[in-house]
Amino acid sequence: MTETFLAETTALLERMPRVVRTLLEGLPEPWLGTRDTADGWTPRDVVGHLISAELDDWIPRVDMILSHGASRPLEPFDRFAHVERDAGVPLDRLIDRFDELRRRSLVTLSELVSDGDLGRLGRHPELGEVTMRHLLATWAVHDLDHVAQIYSALAGSYDATVGPWKAYLGILLRRDATN
Amino acid sequence: MTETFLAETTALLERMPRVVRTLLEGLPEPWLGTRDTADGWTPRDVVGHLISAELDDWIPRVDMILSHGASRPLEPFDRFAHVERDAGVPLDRLIDRFDELRRRSLVTLSELVSDGDLGRLGRHPELGEVTMRHLLATWAVHDLDHVAQIYSALAGSYDATVGPWKAYLGILLRRDATN
Numbered sequence: 001m002t003e004t005f006l007a008e009t010t011a012l013l014e015r016m017p018r019v020v021r022t023l024l025e026g027l028p029e030p031w032l033g034t035r036d037t038a039d040g041w042t043p044r045d046v047v048g049h050l051i052s053a054e055l056d057d058w059i060p061r062v063d064m065i066l067s068h069g070a071s072r073p074l075e076p077f078d079r080f081a082h083v084e085r086d087a088g089v090p091l092d093r094l095i096d097r098f099d100e101l102r103r104r105s106l107v108t109l110s111e112l113v114s115d116g117d118l119g120r121l122g123r124h125p126e127l128g129e130v131t132m133r134h135l136l137a138t139w140a141v142h143d144l145d146h147v148a149q150i151y152s153a154l155a156g157s158y159d160a161t162v163g164p165w166k167a168y169l170g171i172l173l174r175r176d177a178t179n
Numbered sequence: 180m181t182e183t184f185l186a187e188t189t190a191l192l193e194r195m196p197r198v199v200r201t202l203l204e205g206l207p208e209p210w211l212g213t214r215d216t217a218d219g220w221t222p223r224d225v226v227g228h229l230i231s232a233e234l235d236d237w238i239p240r241v242d243m244i245l246s247h248g249a250s251r252p253l254e255p256f257d258r259f260a261h262v263e264r265d266a267g268v269p270l271d272r273l274i275d276r277f278d279e280l281r282r283r284s285l286v287t288l289s290e291l292v293s294d295g296d297l298g299r300l301g302r303h304p305e306l307g308e309v310t311m312r313h314l315l316a317t318w319a320v321h322d323l324d325h326v327a328q329i330y331s332a333l334a335g336s337y338d339a340t341v342g343p344w345k346a347y348l349g350i351l352l353r354r355d356a357t358n
Contacts, residue, residue, distance in 0.1 A: 005340075008207045012333070015201060022194060022201045028187045127343040134342030141334045141341050145350035148330035154191070155323040161184075162320050163313030164306040171324035 006115060009136050014106055016143045017099035020047060023150065025092060032091065034159075036152035037178045043150045047094045048082025050146060054101035056081065058139045059108050065122035065132050066112060073125040109136075185294060188315050193285055195322045196278035199226060202329065204271060211270065213338075215331035216357045222329045226273045227261025229325060233280035235260065237318045238287050244301035244311050245291060252304040288315075 024032075024043055035042055041049065057077045064074055086094060118133040155171045166172050203211075203222055214221055220228065236256045243253055265273060297312040334350045345351050 004207070004209070008209055011205070011207050012210065015206075019198065019201045022198045026190070027194075028183070028190050030183070030187055031191065124343065127346065130342055130344065133340065134344055137337045137340035137342070138344040138348070141337050141344075141348050141350065144330045144334040145348055148327045148350055151323045151327035151330075155320045158316045158320050161312065161316035163309055163316070164303065165309065165313055165317040165320075167306065169317070169320050169324055171320065171327055 005118060005133065006113065006136070009140050010106060010109070012140045013102065013143065016050075016147060017095065017102050020050075020098065020147060020150070021095050023147075025095065027154075031154050031157050034153050034156035036149045036156065037175055041149060041153065043153050044086070044091050044094065045082060046146050046150050046153070047091065047098055048086040049079065050143070051086070051094065051098050051101060052078065052081040053139075053142065054098065054105050058135070059105050061122065061135055062109065062112055062132070065120050065135065066117065068122075070121040070123040070129060073123045074130075076125060184297060184312065185292065185315070188319050189285060189288070191319045192281065192322065195229075195326060196274065196281050199229075199277065199326060199329070200274050202326075204274065206333075210333050210336050213332050213335040215328045215335060216354055219357075220328060220332065222332050223265070223270050223273065224261060225325050225329050225332070226270065226277055227265040228258065229322070230265070230273065230277050230280060231257065231260040232318075232321065233277065233284050237314070238284050240301065240314055241288065241291055241311070244299050244314065245296065247301075249300040249302040249308055252302045253309075255304060 024047075032043055035045075056075075061074050064072065089097075113132065113136075118131065118136075120132045122130050122132070122135065124130050152171055152175055155169070156175055159166065159172055159175070162169060162172070203226075211222055214224075235254075240253050243251065268276075292311065292315075297310065297315075299311045301309050301311070301314065303309050331350055331354055334348070335354055338345065338351055338354070341348060341351070
């Protein structure tokens with residue numbers, strides 16, 4: 001499977017901006033103002049966080065592993081960088097920005113990393129030894145985790161509107177369970 | 180908000196087949212074989228279940244509320260109808276089918292239901308009195324719940340591949356917590 005891991009992972013990463021756009025672009029405002037949990041994120045926050053990760057996390061960490069291996073720890077990553085940076089930017093512009101940054105990241109990835117690099121070691125400041133393969137798989141699962149979070153936030157906008165059916169809707173019950 | 184509820188809800192419902200297609204179409208096979216939880220569903224099962232709900236749940240229940248109000252209980256709905264029906268059907272065909280059925284459902288909805296019908300009562304066999312508005316809101320949140328489930332199933336395919344980073348990936352930790 002080694003020979004297809006990069007292609008598989010890229011196939012997921014390249015489609016996520018389109019998925020986010022298809023899900024959110026033009027969606028009426030009343031859907032968009034709810035957080036996934038009480039101290040969680042709105043859909044807008046999630047797209048901002050995905051932008052931050054393109055800027056500060058994935059490719060910089062790929063670079064660090066290629067340049068320094070496990071000799072230097074990967075830089076910590078600010079999970080709240082979007083809050084000030086994106087204030088007042090419309091959601092559609094944020095999606096454009098994510099799309100543009102992701103395209104650029106994947107071009108860089110294809111230039112920098114080939115199958116032979118997947119076993120290269122890096123050092124995470126808290127998790128210890130990691131590999132390039134772990135990092136790229138985490139990039140994909142991080143996308144899935146946060147885009148799924150958008151669904152919880154959207155569902156939360158209809159929390160009261162579903163009435164008694166809430167009892168059957170796990171996506172709403174799980175929001176409450178984490179509050 | 181009453182006057183925009185139908186438009187808002189339809190805006191979400193009409194895009195979900197496109198969202199599912201953008202997420203899944205052409206995705207390499209190794210992503211697609213995992214269930215969201217040990218006894219859960221693969222992405223294919225989820226699309227099958229969404230097809231079942233278009234066939235047997237939403238519009239039939241709209242009809243029942245319009246025709247019989249709370250005088251007759253809504254029909255129970257088979258959550259596993261897809262298992263035999265869809266055996267051997269390729270995922271892309273299932274997505275086409277969901278898309279086609281959803282379009283048809285929304286045409287029917289627009290013909291049958293207007294703002295004045297949102298307060299009409301129905302009777303759920305277990306949950307008791309419900310309204311047309313509850314039913315339509317539940318349709319939208321049911322979509323969000325099950326499409327989000329696809330993300331958990333996809334993430335599960337990389338459960339081992341993310342290595343130590345799993346400790347930070349809620350979408351993977353939650354899969355384990357429900358097993």
